[in-house]
Amino acid sequence: MPYRHLEEYNIEVTREVTDHYERILREIGEDPAREGLLKTPERAAKAMLFLTQGYRQDAVEILKGAMFRESYSEMVLIKDIEVYSLCEHHMLPFYGKAHVAYIPDGHIVGLSKIPRVVDVFARRLQVQERLTDDILECINTTLKPRGVAVVIEAAHMCMMMRGVQKQNSVTTTSGFRGQFEKSETRNEFLKLISSELH
Numbered sequence: 047m048p049y050r051h052l053e054e055y056n057i058e059v060t061r062e063v064t065d066h067y068e069r070i071l072r073e074i075g076e077d078p079a080r081e082g083l084l085k086t087p088e089r090a091a092k093a094m095l096f097l098t099q100g101y102r103q104d105a106v107e108i109l110k111g112a113m114f115r116e117s118y119s120e121m122v123l124i125k126d127i128e129v130y131s132l133c134e135h136h137m138l139p140f141y142g143k144a145h146v147a148y149i150p151d152g153h154i155v156g157l158s159k160i161p162r163v164v165d166v167f168a169r170r171l172q173v174q175e176r177l178t179d180d181i182l183e184c185i186n187t188t189l190k191p192r193g194v195a196v197v198i199e200a201a202h203m204c205m206m207m208r209g210v211q212k213q214n215s216v217t218t219t220s221g222f223r224g225q226f227e228k229s230e231t232r233n234e235f236l237k238l239i240s241s242e243l244h
């Protein structure tokens with residue numbers, strides 16, 4: 047399926063997903079025929095298909111469509127990219143920020159494409175570690191930069207509203223390739239993402 051921008055994505059709500067949500071409502075003790083719930087199975091199906099639309103999008107295609115030959119060879123950093131994903135264990139949200147940097151090697155990429163790549167992988171059932179790696183590997187193998195770095199900081203609703211019920215813990219994951227494996231470059235990146243400079 048060709049890539050479409052998130053806001054243009056036309057979600058086809060399948061009867062099957064809607065019927066499953068209707069059964070869940072019944073199983074939890076609700077009455078799906080109650081006025082306030084009449085449209086809920088369809089809304090829930092639509093929301094779930096929106097939140098998992100990444101399965102039907104191609105991050106490599108997004109990057110390839112906007113790569114430009116350019117001699118700039120310093121770090122390019124896009125920081126504070128909002129991330130909303132669903133943990134694959136409980137299908138509850140985890141959310142936070144991604145910071146992505148790369149050092150070009152002959153090609154740069156359209157800036158907006160980096161957050162779009164983050165969204166393609168975030169809009170799936172994920173663990174934070176794999177989300178970090180998916181973004182890292184996609185940029186590394188498609189753009190073939192001199193280096194790429196990804197840091198994600200996120201709070202997990204499955205640890206907040208249920209289970210261990212910890213409200214203030216933030217999980218940080220990171221991945222580094224190429225020049226970012228050298229401590230000098232990595233430290234410059236870490237300093238930039240922790241600075242208040244915008």
Ligand SMILES: Nc1nc2c(ncn2[C@@H]2O[C@H](COP(=O)(O)OP(=O)(O)OP(=O)(O)O)[C@@H](O)[C@H]2O)c(=O)[nH]1
Pocket residue numbers: 133134135172173174175202204205208209210
């Ligand atoms: N590593 C990792 N773990 C996650 C992520 N999202 C959720 N989890 C964890 O997945 C684990 C699933 O563990 P289980 O013991 O099978 O599930 P559970 O009984 O619901 O666990 P509790 O949440 O401790 O009640 C939990 O420890 C969650 O905190 C993630 O992105 N990365």
